[in-house]
Amino acid sequence: MDLDRFADDAPADDADADDRVCVVATQPDTFARCRDGIYPSPLSYERSRADFDRMAFYRTAPISAVTHHAAVTGRVRQRRGEDGPLTEHDWATLLDPFTDEREVVVFEFGPLVPLDRPVQNDQNGVRGAWYCDVADLRAVDRLSALAGRAER
Secondary structure (H helix, E strand, O other), X not given: OOOHHHOOOOOOOOOOOOOEEXXXXXXXXHHHHHHOOEEEEEOOOHHHOOOOOEEEEEEOOOOOEEEEEEEEEEEEEEEXXXXXXXXXXHHHHHHOXXXXXXXXXXXXXXXXXXXXXXXXXXXXXXXXXXXXXXXXXHHOOEHHHHHHHOEO
């Protein structure tokens, strides 16, 4: 269970309901880097070029739910071996198991905002990127309901 939403220092969810959101799946190692304010996306992935204001994170483990969102503050292109937000360890753990691409867009964002009510997995999780708005995240409590509202 994720307890961030009960922490005294959790940021308030004051996002505009109309903000466009890109929902992505994160393994535990990737979500740990999201807590540091970065998320890498291979350059060939559509989400690297899509227009959105915020990212939301479906956590595959330990909770299997969309638990947080954050305002995107920047996008940095980085090639493997060049200086940038990603370390060689990041490439090895976050990208190498999934792709052999050598260029990514690293999304930078502000503090992770816990959802008051996580969007629980009641189907096969999130595959690829889903696009919705903040109001959609707040209105549903199951992935199947979010899937019905989201663009994929």
